[in-house]
Amino acid sequence: MRKYFAIWAAALLLLLTSCDPARVYEQNIDLPEGSWQIDNAPVFEFEIQDTTQVYDIYFNVRYNLQYDFYNLYMRHQLLAPDSTQISAKLHEVLLMDAKTGKPLGNGSSDIYDLQALALDNVKFSKQGKYSLKLTQYMRRDPLPHILAVGVRVAKASPKE
Structure with a gap:
């Protein structure tokens, strides 16, 4: 039953995101056995052509409700096409409300997907292939019940 639900949810997500003109890049990587090991630091590579555009x-x-914490600490490293580091930062991503324990994001049953703004109004100075590396920074290794992680790069919407 879960398999059919996962296929249905993936198809619906694909349908909803395929019509998104702001999206420049989006990729998610499933983590082996639903656990994120510290030495498993996925690298996401995306192409930037328009250096006049501002990006988010x-x-x-994707996490399971059996996850033991309300938050997830992740570190990013963003590299330019010439491999110079543009930025690196530790992020706290809230997966559940700290007071109520209510899961954040979209989901049903016991699996939820959350998309959190990590870097806003980013200007890329060069055209080419950029890479963004994500590392989990929790005190548990491996970190169970984190099923997948990913990155989305989108054209920033004009600020009012």
Whole structure:
């Protein structure tokens, strides 16, 4: 039953995101056995052509409600096409409301997907292939019940 639900949810997500003109790049990586090991630091590579555009970068997290914490600490490293580091930062992503324990994001049953704004109004100075590396920074290794992580790069919407 879960398998059919997962297929249905993936198809619906694909349908909803395929019509998104702001999206420049989006990829999610399933983590082996639903656990994120510290030495498993996925690298996401995306192409930037328009250096006049301002971009927002989001982190995607798929998690199971059996996850033991309300938050997830992740570190990013963003590299330019010439491999110079543009930025690095530790992020706290809230997966559940700290007071109520209510899961954040979209989901049903016991699996939720959350998309969190990580870097806003990013200007890329060069055209080319950028890479963003994500590392989990929790005190548990491996970190169970984190099923997938990903990155979304989108054209920033004009600020009012």
